[in-house]
Amino acid sequence: MENQEYSVGLDIGTTKIVAIVGRRNEHGKIEIMGAGKAKSLGVHKGIVNNISQTINSIKSAVAEAQNSSGVTIEKVTVGIAGKHIRSLQHSDYIMREHPDQYISEEDIETLKNQVKKLVMLPGEEIIHVLPQEYKVDSEGEIQEPIGMHGKRLEANFHVVVGQMGSIRNIARCVREAGLEMEALTLEPLASSEAVLTKEEKEAGVAIVDIGGGTTDIAIFKDNIIRHTCVIPYGGGIITDDIKEGCSIIEKHAEQLKVKFGSAVPDLEKDSTFVTIPGLHGREDKEISLKTLAQVINARVEEILEMVNTELKAYGAHEQKKKLIAGIVLAGGGSNLNNLRQLANYTTGFDSRIGFANEYVANDKNHHLRGPEYATSIGLLMESLKIRDKKPLSLNEETEEKITENISDNPNQEISSEILEAMKIEEAIEKRRSKLTFGQNLMEKVKKFFDETE
Incomplete structure (x- = not known):
């Protein structure tokens, strides 16, 4: 299978690194060919802080994606976020x-x-x-x-x-993992590509992507990006609060949050408890689900208040800037029970959970359409766009005809077929001169590495 037939999105997150391989089918939808996931060990709040661990995690995710898709991955489109944005x-x-x-x-x-x-x-x-x-x-x-x-x-x-330093660190990790970085894309913009509809972008909508280390926000109105920002808190800090508040280890805190966590304490019964196994022969610990919800609620409310501050800074409550389509919640943090109801109450906007159903044609594992994979799917979509924009090349036969026609008949009129081919070539040259944002950014990064080596 040739490289041109598929694209790869690589999401380097705080809690996980995901590589998704896909292509566009005849109906224009995304056909997922394979995916790989690895625990992210060298990223904190969206920023690489351990180069070697990040490289190993990227290699693991890419190897799994290659095995499941049956293709060799060489180029990837990577997301960038972090509190420095x-x-x-x-x-x-x-x-x-x-x-x-x-x-x-x-x-x-x-x-x-x-x-x-x-x-x-x-x-x-x-x-x-x-x-x-x-x-x-x-x-x-x-x-x-x-x-x-x-x-x-x-x-x-x-x-x-x-910060250019953060961009260079990501570029180095990808390069040393044996991959070529096709482009860099802002993660909230990638997520919006995967879960927002054109109607929502026209009416006015905010995507709130709650990841492991950060919460990314992008606001659209009249099909135009109006505001982007990154809040340096995500699902990881909620897990830390549970660990400290319930005096348990991080592994159990994460499991509690995922399986039993709720953002609204009033919806939990006082009489419902969950048992946490004791460490190395110690007694088991019983934790009230209401208490768990209270710990989660305090932190989630804080994050949503920060989101509300950003919405107000944009002017989302003004008549001309009003977000008619409300809020779309994405990222792993949006899987928290009753989060949508709390978001409605805190922000005053109607919200929904963002799934990539509209753009994904197949999903063998039935989980990649989930909100936690919104960024990965969006990066894959961006990669496919870049591939679609790549200039078409004239086939050898047409090039031969042009050469023969001009050399053998220098004084004769050029045939309409050759003229058409020359027009295509001219269009190709024009396309070559136009680079996407990600490609422009990559040129800067490559130039930096060339100068330092």
Whole structure:
């Protein structure tokens, strides 16, 4: 099987590392070919803090994915998150030299490159520039300015900033695991690709991805990304609270949270207990499910209050910015019982759990559509998009015809078939000059490694 036939998403999370192999079927849906999962031992709050352990975990997940899919994995699209990620809004403009000519993609790129020159804090770098609305001369609220005429081209941008050191660490881990990093994608954007619908993005929606170490938020309105942020708390800190509050080991705390945990104590009975086996002959310990829910509730409420603060900062309660589609909960933390009800109460927005049902055609294991795999599926979808954008190549026969036609008949008109082939080649060259965000970022990372080696 050739590499072009499939793509791979690699989610380097705080609690687990997941590699998913898939391809697009004839109906445009994602067909999952295989998946691998390994415990993440070298990542804390979305940031790599142990290179060798992270490399080993990546190798384990990829090896399992290769065995289950029957293909060799060489390229992967990787997610990036962590508490170092932040976003800001910025407006900028350019004055066009030839206003009589229509606005082109080159003008848009010139404006974007101007934004990329913004001065950031030491160690930070702009990793994503997302245009929102444009303004041409006195005309505002333009979604697509290409083809219009005007002297002044202005736009509002959503700018995502992160620590370049964290990006380099991820790139090194992937490279030393024997893989090529095809692109880097912001994890909340990847999750949104997997679980949000176009209607929700149009109406206004916030995806809240509760992972092991962080909670990632992305807000959409009118099909435009409006706000992104990372809260440095996730399911891991809830497990720590249970461990401390109930005086048990971490393994038992995680099992309690997954099997019996609830975000709303009032829905649990006082008379219901669960028994935890004692360590090395010690007596067993009985824990009330109501007490367990109270410990969980305190931390989950804190996380949801932080989410609410971000929603208010965006202006989600204002009439023009209102999130009509409410909130979509994703990530492993969203599996917590009664979390949706608590989110409704805390934020005042209706919420649902995000599953990748709409985009995944098959799932042999019947669990990869779950909210905990939203980021992995989204990264796979991003990888497939990049593959779809790759330029088509002219076949050898057509290239031969072009060469023969031009060399043997230099003074004759070129046939329509050859002209068409030349047009395709021209289109290919144009496509080659345009890189996605992830590919642009990878160019920077590769340049850094080339300079240091």
